[in-house]
Amino acid sequence: METTAPTAPTLNYLNNGYGLKSWLLTKDHKRIALLYLWSITAFFFLGGFFALMIRIELLTPASDFVQPDTYNKLFTMHGVVMVFFFLIPSIPAVLGNFLVPIMVGAKDLAFPRINLLSWYIYVLGGLFTIVAAVTGGVDTGWTFYAPYSTSASNSHVILAGVGIFITGFSSILTGLNFIVTVHRMRAPGLTWFRLPLFVWAMYATSLIMILGTPVIAITVLLVAVERGLHLGIFDPALGGDPILFQHLFWFYSHPAVYIMILPAMGVVSELVQTFSRKNIFGYSFVAFSSLAIAVIGFLVWGHHLFVSGQSTYAGLMFSLISFFVAIPSAVKVFNWTATLYKGSISWDSPMLYAFGFIGLFTIGGLTGLFLATLGMDIHLHDTYFIIAHFHYVMVGGAIMGYLGGLHYWWPKITGRMYPEGWAKFAALNIFVGFNLTFFPQFIVGYLGMPRRYAMYAPEFQIYNVLSTAGATILGAGYLIPMIYFTWSLKGAAIAGDNPWGARGLEWEIPSPPPTENFPASPIVTENTHQYAPSREVGIV
Amino acid sequence: MSGHVAPKTMYYFVFAALIVGTGLTVLVAFFDLGVFNNILMLSIACAKALLVILFFMHVRWSSRLTWLVVASGFFWLIILFGITMTDYLTRGMVPGTPR
């Protein structure tokens, strides 16, 4: 709509105060989001480094690159770093922190100082984990099952456990902040059903953070106590029950995977609307499906315990309910597809990530049903099929959603437009690399290759070689946005308030936004995402 | 800002009820009533907790949202307890599976 080149606003949150103190003591949710962006990116590449080591070892059937003990540490640290320090915080802490106050029309989150505290807590927990990694690592697997973790392992379990415990509080405080903000700080006229779907997704995610994280906190505390004081809580040799550990661990860790995917689904809901220039099909269904996933996700954890010694009837029940949890996810996929139908689709890079998400999440989710089937899981448990399944949803799903959101809102966050050609190239690179890495793992897992083994039968080698080749391409693909995003901060074109022509409160304010977001509280009179004329005003 | 102001006597009544409840639960513990020991003990504890929540914590006069938050917390606890116990209580029911 503008005929002159856009200019950046003179005073915005980025230049409102310079110096380390103005960043490290900031209360501005947008600056805190950037603090998280840098630390989360650092952890992503740390976890990626461990992944690279794993894939190099798996090029050959023998354990020749690293010893098996070291290999155990590699996959453990890869899992711990990626799950607790990248996937769980990523979208909520970066995009959620930045956007939720703006999307509800507020000046900041409900508790800005607690927001800053949550970042410091995250960094502190991360430091503990890094120290554990460099002083020898942990070899229990990211799931640190007892009694190995409590009694037999010789690695730095307590140190890493403390790191995870501390970081859990960061998650809790973020969720708390979002819940109170959405309930109590919406602008006048902004009813629940006028909220962007991204906010619904963040709200549902926050519910899971609040209700689930404390349980893993107490579990890791008990592991540390048992390990330190030789008590018999989980170790059967001391009279404990190892299955109790698994119940407590997975009560959080299954809903945790919904913490990882729901925000990405929220991003995709936004992208699909903007880049097909249509209102979402079935807004309330998509909104409620986020809540349904959050709630039902708490009822299915026993599907991780099918072969553990859990009772058969409990297994049956968990299997049945696990099928139900797929339904709200399917509702979303159907509604996104219906939104695309007869939309005016543009193939900008964020949309490429959205398409990638929809396809890859569908594959990952459907393979989850294989695993939810009690009989099949007996065969597939602890094989590469599981690994392929969760990487499809977590990498093909969650990370694609994160990257899509990062690209979509990058002009808003920085005021700069990244180079679109390179972004498209990177997206395709990531898509190809990802599928080459993880699709062979479905096959080799189904054929029986177990997970967490440095050595494997020689007939599996071809699949592993393909997978490592894919991982190399994927890793290169992730580096490309790092480069052009960094370059764009100074070298790229200025973005203007609304480079995508999108709807939403965040696109009504300058890019980058001023510190207080809005000069005065906006008054909302209809759904903030209206691409089609609303029925009340008649056909345009 | 406003908030419901309860008369002091209300607090003293609730306090008295809590003390009586404590005495009652201690007394009941000395008798062997079989399964009712547990039932009575937990019922009295729940009643005491409810008194504290409704009156000392002002939930009686709080918004529906507050009530919902409190209820969800306890409900989620029931989910944790209930579903986990379905495992332990049904062990060994299928022949050949672990007890």
Added chain:
Amino acid sequence: MSDAPPRYHPPPVAIHPEGHAPTPHHPWLQHHFDSMEQQAEASTLGMWVFLVTEIMFFGGLFMAYLVYRHQSPMGFQEASHHLNIYWGAANTAILIVSSLTMALAVRAAQTSQPAKVQVRWLLATIFFGLCFLGIKAIEYTDKFRDHIVPGAHFQWEGLYPKPAEQFYSLYFAMTGLHALHMIIGIGIMAVIAFLASRKTFDSDYYTPVEVAGLYWHFVDIVWIYLFPLLYLIGRHYTPGGH
């Protein structure tokens, strides 16, 4: 042209062009809130959400208790029998009194009572909290003396040594975590009492007192469940009988 999707409509929201003129407001109103009422509602909701996380945190320990008591009901009763029910009951009463004094402190602030009245109730709450911790210290020392602290030096002369050790592991974990929360609570009360002494709280602004009170009452509620589950289940236990 008529087939083309509609152009970007004017924003559906009105962003008032005039800036935010500084209006006089309460000194304790934080700037991202529009009113004291909104701030108070947000703070109380925030504390309630935090208490839900505390419910789930303690809940994990209660889950362990449930499983192990289900597995060894007699062993748990025998172990519980060894606890001193009178200390436990006294502590329960002490915490209930402290909840009363806390609730009256909140009410004092809510009704703009003089600062020294507010402080008096808060100090009373702290006093009873310290009494509680004192009794717990006595109980813990007794356990050390009787060698029923789980770990290397645990010695149990009764019939069910393994369940007894599990029971006492849970006893120390649950009451220890509870005591830690009490200590933090006393620290919070000290800060609130200090602020109250500087005439900070009145009917316009007493949210910190209320929110601290919510925390304190929650810690009381945890004990309301801990006391019967730990101290009362073995009251009529006789060895070899039921």
